[in-house]
Amino acid sequence: MFQHLTALGIQEPKQIERYSLRQEAHKDVLKIYFRKQKGELFAKSVKFKYPRQVKNVLVDGGSNKYKEVTEINRNLTLIIDELNTITKPQKLAKVDTKEKILSDLRHLEKVVSSKIAEIEADLEKLK
Incomplete structure (x- = not known):
């Protein structure tokens, strides 16, 4: 199905x-x-x-x-x-645009922080 x-x-x-x-x-x-x-x-x-x-x-x-x-x-x-x-x-009656933008921003912060930590760990391996 x-x-x-x-x-x-x-x-x-x-x-x-x-x-x-x-x-x-x-x-x-x-x-x-x-x-x-x-x-x-x-x-x-x-x-x-x-x-x-x-x-x-x-x-x-x-x-x-x-x-x-x-x-x-x-x-x-x-x-x-x-x-x-x-x-x-x-069905959502009305999406709060400000809340959605803030939520997207928080998610982006987490993704970027994680990627920075990963790159820094790779740099440490090169030492």
């Missing part, structure tokens, strides 16, 4: 609790969270990265100017449709 999710290696799609989708550079990052099993401290999750599709769109026909735009990968849209069937997400 959930052919795209099983193609990702997810054996029990009904155990999916929720998912998140965010964009990093030229990739969409899908993170799927499973229901916490008895005896587990944390619920399991898996992460998938999909490159965004790049298209050239005609901006001005008279001057023949094109603009490069990116859009979500077609396979990812099919997977999201299946995830929506399982999780039945509630």
